[in-house]
Amino acid sequence: MNRNGPLALGFHTLVVAFMLAPLVVVCLVAFTPENTLSVPTTSFSLRWFRAVFAHPDFLQSFQNSLWLALGSASIATLTAVPAALAITRYQFRGREALNGLFLSPLIIPHLVLGVALLRMFAVIGASGSFGWLVLGHVVVVTPYVLRLVLAAMVGFDRSAEQAALSLGASPATVFRRITLPMILPGVTGGWLLAFINSFDEVTLSIFITSPATVTLPVRMYMYATESIDPLMAAVSAQMVALTAAAMVLLDRIYGLDKVLVGERT
C-alpha cells in the first residue's frame, strides 16, 4: 500500500480543484474590468479594489473587524493562559468540567450563542456596545487559544522549572523567565488563530452587531443577499489575501500543519 495509482491521483486532483475553486474564482473576478461578474480574460483592472476603498461602509467595517479581532484575541489569550496553567498543573475537583466549559463554544452552534447574547444584551442594555461585542468574540475564540496552549503545556519538560526553583527563583519568576518563553509558540500561535477566527466570524456577529459596529463579514453578508457584483469579489479577494498572510505567519510561529491537524505531519 505505498504509491497512489492514476485513478487515485485523478480523484485527488478533482478534490483539490474543488477545494480551491471558489477561492480562485473570487480572486480572479476581483480583477475584472467589467461591470458584471466575469472572469477577466483580456485585461486586468484594479477598479473594483479602488471602489472598495471609496466605499466608506466597507472601510469602517474593516476597521471594526480589525480592532475587534485584536481585542478579542488578546483578551482570550490573557484569560486562557492562566486557565491552561490551572488545568494542566493542578489536580482539583471540577478540572474536567472547567476544561469542558472553556472548550464548549466549539460545540455550541454560533447561531444559538448569537441569539442568546442578543437576548441578554437587550435585557441589560448592552445592545450596540462594541465592548460587549468584543466579549462575545472572546468566548467564541478562546477554545482555539486554549487548545494550543494546553498542547504546549502538556508536552512540556517540567524539570526545567524545577531546576529554576532549585536555583532560587520564585514561582512567579519561574513562570515569567522559564515557562512562558518555552510555551511562547503555543501562546502566540493561539493568539493568531484566535485573531483569524474572530475576523472571519459571521453567524454570531450578525445577531449582536449594530449599525455602528458592523463587522466586515457581516457587511459582506448583507451586501451579498441584496446584490452580487465584483465589489464583493474585490472585498473577498482582500480577505483571502489577509488570511493567507496570517497563515504564513502562523506557519512560521507554530507550524500550520500542527495547528490544523493537531500534530506534526
Place this chain on the structure above:
Amino acid sequence: MSGAALPATSRSPAAARAARPWWLSAPALVLFSGMVIVPLLMTAVLSFNVFDHTTGVKAGEFTLAHYSKVFTDPYYLGIFWHTFWVSGLTTLICVLVGAPEAFVLSRMGPPWRAIFLLVVLAPLLVSVVVRAFGWSMLLGREGLVNKLLALLGIGATKLLYTDAAIVIALVHVMLPFMVIPVWTALQKLDPAVTQAALSLQASQATTLRRIILPQILPGVLSGSLLVFGLSASAFAIPGLLGGRRLKMVATVVYDEYLHELNWPLGAAIAITLLAANLLVMLSYNRLVEGAYRKRMGA
C-alpha cells in the same frame, strides 16, 4: 560568597495551594459564566415565555406553546426534516470524498503530502462568507459550472438557490472536518500490521477492506458526527445560497428573531437545535469510541 541570601520562607498552607487553580481560572470562568452560561439560561427561560404579536414578550408568563408548535406545526417539522436530510447528504458525501482523500494523502511522499494536506485544510481559515460567495459565483447562471456543463452538452441548469448549491457549499466547508480525524486515524495505524496482512497473501483490496478500514472507522464516525452537527446548525451558507425559499433551522431562527420578532419561538427552536447538537456531538464519546476501543484493546 557574596550576594543576597535566599529568603527563608516555608511552604504556603495547603488551603491556599488548593485555591490557586481557581484563582488562575477565575477570569475565564467569570467570562464564560457571563457570556455563555447566563445567556443560554436566559434563552432557555425565554423559550417558555408567552409571546403576544401586539405587545411582544410577556416576561412573567410561561407556556409550552412554542415547543409544541416547533414539534407539531408542519412548517417547522418540514424545516427540521429539510435540515436533517441536507445535513445527512452532506455528511454522506464528505465520507465518500473525505475518507478516500485522506487515504490518498497519507500515501503521498514527503513534499507533496504536507503541501496538499495544507491545500485541503487551509480553506478552514477563510471566512465562510467568502467561500459561500465564491460558490454563488460558480453556480450562477453565467457561472463556471454552467459553462462546464454547456461544454458537456447539458443546457443551463438552475443551481443557485437550490438544495444542490447548499449541499455543494456545505461539503466544501465541512470536508476538512472529515479529513482531519480520518487522517489522524491513518497516522496511528501501525504499518507493520498492513505488512503482516500482505505477507499472508491478502490482496490490496482485501487489506483495505478488512484491515485498514475497521481501524479507521472511529475516525470516520467522529468526523461524520462533527460534520452532521455543524451542517445542521449552518447559517451563512443556507442564507446566501438557499435564497428566500429554502430554509434551514438556523435561517428560520434568524427570521423569528429579526423579522417576526417572536423571540420566544426563536429561542425554542434554538434550544432544540442546541440539545440536538449536544446529543450528536457528545454521543460518539460515549457509545461508538467506547465500543471500538474495547474491540481494539486500545
Place this chain on the structure above:
Amino acid sequence: MSFLTLTDLTKAYGDVAVVDGFNLSVEQGEFVSLLGPSGCGKTTTLQMIAGFVDVTRGSIQLGGRDITHAAPNTRGLGIVFQSYALFPHMTVWANVSFGLEMRQVPRTERQERVDAALGLVGLTALAQRYPRELSGGQRQRVALARALVIEPPVLLLDEPLSNLDAKLREDMQFELRQIQRKVGTTTVMVTHDQTEALSISDRVVVMQAGHITQVDAPFVLYENPRTRFISGFVGKANLVPTGQGGALASLRPEKLRFVPAGAGQVDGEVRERFFLGSQWLYRVSTALGELVVVCPNDGTPRLDEGTRCGVAWPAEAVRPLADGAHAA
C-alpha cells in the same frame, strides 16, 4: 561532624511507603551514592532532599538547619537532573548565570564566576551556544556548571550519566569525580549502575523497597555483601553453601581459579565460555551447582568447552550472607 543528616525520612502514599525510615549522615565533602533497582525509592529520597516531594515523616538537617519543609527555592542546593533540564531558550552562559541572578549577584562578579564554572567543565568556547546545538555530554557539563557555580552546600545528582553512551559514560565518571574532589562539594548521587557507584563514591548506600540494606565504602561493599540480593546486584556472585545449616555464602567469580582436576575444592566441567575483552568468563557445572569463573585475559591457556577441571579459591574469599536488615 555530619553535614547533611537524614533522620527517619519517610514518604508514604496512602498506606504504601515508598521510602521508609531512611537514616543517613553525610560528612562534609563526601561523595555518597544511592544505589538500587528501579522502584527502590532512591529518586524519591533525592527529591525529598531537594524539596520537590513532601516529607511524610522524619527530618532533613543541613549544616545544622532544618530544611525538612522549606520551599525548594530556598534550600540553595545544586541539582543536576537526569534530563539536564537546561533552559532551551537561553545560551549556555545565561543558563549557568541564572542561579547567580536569582541571588542578585552583581554583574561583574557573575561574569567571573560563570567564566570560572565554564572553565571547570571545559566549555568556555561554547558559552554563546544554545542547548539544542550541544551534544549530550556537553549538555551534562552545562548542567553541572550551573549547579556548581552557586557554590551550594550539597550537590544532588539524579542519574546524571544514564543518558550518555557507554564510552562517554566511563570518561564522565572520572571527570565528575575529579571535579568534585577539586571543588570539595558534598555530593549525593542517585544511580542504578553499580560500576558507576563503586568507581566514584566514598560510600555507597544500597536501597531496596524503600529501605537501606547496606552502607559501606565501595571496596568493603563489594567484598562483603550482606544479602543475597546485594551480592548479585553489586557485581556477580556464586552462591555456595557454608556448611552450616542451609546458609549460603557469596563467592566472587574473579576469586576462583582453574587447577588440575582433584586439586581444588571441587571438580567440574566447562559448559560455556564467553570472551569479554579483558576477561574470559566460564560457566562450570560442579557438584556445588553452576559456578561462574572469571579469568583475566593475560595469555594463560584458555579452557575449551567440555574440559574437565578443578576449581579452587582462597578460604577467606567465601563471605557468609546475613539476612537483609535496616542499615544503621
